Amino acid sequence: MDIAGKKSSLTWAVHISVLLLVALWLFPTLGLLVSSFRTADQISTSGWWASMFPTQQNLTLRAGAPELQVFEDGLYVIEGALFEPDSGKEISRWGISSRAYDAYAPGEIVPLNKGGEITLGAGGQYRMSNAEPFTGSRGQRIFVTVTSPPEFTLRNYQNVLFDPSNREGMAKAFLNTLTVTIPATIIPILIAAFAAYALAWMEFPGRALLIAAIVGLLVVPLQLALIPLLKLHNEIGIGKGYLGAWLAHTGFGLPLAIYLLRNYMVGLPRDIIENARVDGATEFQIFTKIILPLSFPALASFAIFQFLWTWNDLLVALVFLIDSTGETTVMTKQIVELLGTRGGNWEILATSAFVSIAVPLLVFFAMQKYLVRGLLAGSVK
Amino acid sequence: MKHILLAGAAALALSAGMAGAASDLAGEQITVFGPWLGPDQENVEAVLAAFAEASGADVRYVGSDSFEQQILVDTEAGSAANVSVFPQPGLAADLASRGFLTPLADGTADWVRENYAAGQSWVDLGTYAGPDGADDLYGFFYKVDVKSLVWYVPENFEDAGYDVPESMEELIALSDQIVADGGTPWCIGLGSGGATGWPATDWVEDLLLRTQPPEVYDGWVNNEIPFNDPRIVAAIDEFGVFARNDAYVAGGAGAVASTDFRDSPKGLFSSPPQCYLHRQASFIPAFFPEGTVVGEDADFFYFPAFAEQDLGKPVLGAGTVWAITNDSAGAQALIEFLKTTEANEIWMARKGFLTPHLGVDTSVFGDPTLQKMNDILLNATTFRFDGSDLMPGGIGAGAFWTGMVDYAGGKSAQDVADEIQAAWDALK
CATH class of the missing domain: 3.40.190.10 (Periplasmic binding protein-like II)
Known part of the structure; x- marks a missing residue:
């Protein structure tokens, strides 16, 4: 009877920590998603969680330049509006000096430093007047504290995905990443499935040693091989390009793939395979008719792993793929360079990041039941 | 029909001939790797586009924030761009001593001495020991900056x-x-x-x-x-x-x-x-x-x-050094192009560009502050490179x-x- 009570308190602890973990993982993603629909101004003034509410910003704007002045009723006048009409923005305080940027309320008439006066309405309409002509080439600076209504826009996505003149855009990099990722996922699985079957179910001398060698290869850091391998690629004429990237991803992914699949296949019931042998099936028939269908969870889970790795890979792409023509750039590289040049442009970063994680998210949700099953591959017999 | 084709071909040949003697580079791909991204990338691409137009070559520029790391990987493995733009002469000297750079054409040093203000110092900054220990001019300075x-x-x-x-x-x-x-x-x-x-x-x-x-x-x-x-x-x-x-x-x-x-x-x-x-x-x-x-x-x-x-x-002050990391006729032609006043003036008309080139028309500067920068340079009692x-x-x-x-x-x-x-x- 005690046991049941204990169990329930533990369950609570489990539920709460699961909830916390889910929140921990979900919030940054949600933040990215929301930020990717906001404008730069909005992001710089308030967090994404405040995106549903009006935001208050301090802006430095300029009135029209002196060349726009008109002479009316004995006064030189410059008139105009700081915002588009119907923008919904409302000015609460304003000023004409950086030291007193919120000195005045809308509608006040204020003397200008260089003579004349200025007034600003809550909607952003201003009027400057002076008995003398205005001089200089730049308009008067106006500091405003403005409340803007919430604003969501698809422009970031349009900019990042569909603007062909944007050399920092993601559209081409997205296709390039797909071009790298799909073959780099399929090729190692094909090879590894054959190898795993052989290592699991075919008797040949040195099999144990071969398995040990593959386990050994798991711990070799791939950084060691980067430059020698690239040299080899250059010498045999592959150079930098998709083929080289596929080969590299295949090579670096194979040890784990073989190890994972072999451990899973070893756990399949021996009886089925021996029955098939007795019935006269060839090894190839056993592999295609029995082993492959039964290993589907393991294959799928490795496919997810490999897909995510190659999708998020930067190192291998930099070394083996991206050549000096810039035609083969991938998304990770685009984003890294964006971090440098657009470190403050969160709307572009968030949109690019979301474009980049959208596909892995889809893949993960579509295949997650296999991921869990596959994670157990080989661990339970 | 055949006549029209022939006439078209002749017209093409003619217009190609008029585009300049350097158009034998037509169709050749020239790759340039440098540290500039964002607005500076647009500027350098404008300069390279002018070169592409004059020569008919297909010029590609790639910029990277990790230029200093990437250039090592690429030169080491033999897959570097034709021309690389080094922000640091020291890094270029390293690569020259390991044999990854190609010396510039004969006469370039004399040209720099004659056409750059303080020409000898720019030659010295671009001259490095090659793999055999012999000094050669490897780096061509284009675009300099005042840092103070x-x-x-x-x-x-x-x-x-x-x-x-x-x-x-x-x-x-x-x-x-x-x-x-x-x-x-x-x-x-x-x-x-x-x-x-x-x-x-x-x-x-x-x-x-x-x-x-x-x-x-x-x-x-x-x-x-x-x-x-x-x-x-x-x-x-x-x-x-x-x-x-x-x-x-x-x-x-x-x-x-x-x-x-x-x-x-x-x-x-x-x-x-x-x-x-x-x-x-x-x-x-x-x-x-x-x-x-x-x-x-x-x-x-x-x-x-x-x-x-x-x-x-x-x-x-500082400057960027252009060096040939993968020799080709196009790479040589590009360095040759950088000597022209046109190549300097294109970027001058934009933003953030200073040049020691004596022949440029200073009235094309995109902003009026350049004269002030020049004054700072001229009033300097000591000038040192970064x-x-x-x-x-x-x-x-x-x-x-x-x-x-x-x-x-x-x-x-x-x-x-x-x-x-x-x-x-x-x-x-």
């Missing part, structure tokens, strides 16, 4: 009643004044992707030139004076006076290392101003907010020298950068200098 500049917003100075300081003492007094008035004087950002830390090396170099005679600077650059010499450590600490003072830096000293150098000037333009002063080279207007008119909305003054130290007016760019790549594009990030993060100047010297010893 402090940027400010004149209207903010006007509003607050500040004057442009004439000496370092006045500059520090002005900083204190701004703090006393409730403002923050400086915006400092060291972030730059794989090159994070370099803006701090410029500070240290500028301050070393202002606290020690130029001979100390020269000795430090070739490590005859060790990095952990007390005079160098003092210069690092002088940088700390600005960067490690929470009251002096926008966002506090902790924000220095994490703020990107391209974002940090934006604080000058915010409302209310996050800072009033920003020390950065002549290229920084490319990263000012859109629509900023240099000379009116933003201006600069010379990063002044200490009045009490009798060291004159030292000026720190020291970190002359040091071996492992120091000037490595240990010095990371050391300055550590220093900004709170490590002592002595520890940082000791570590950089240890890294230098390990390279020897």
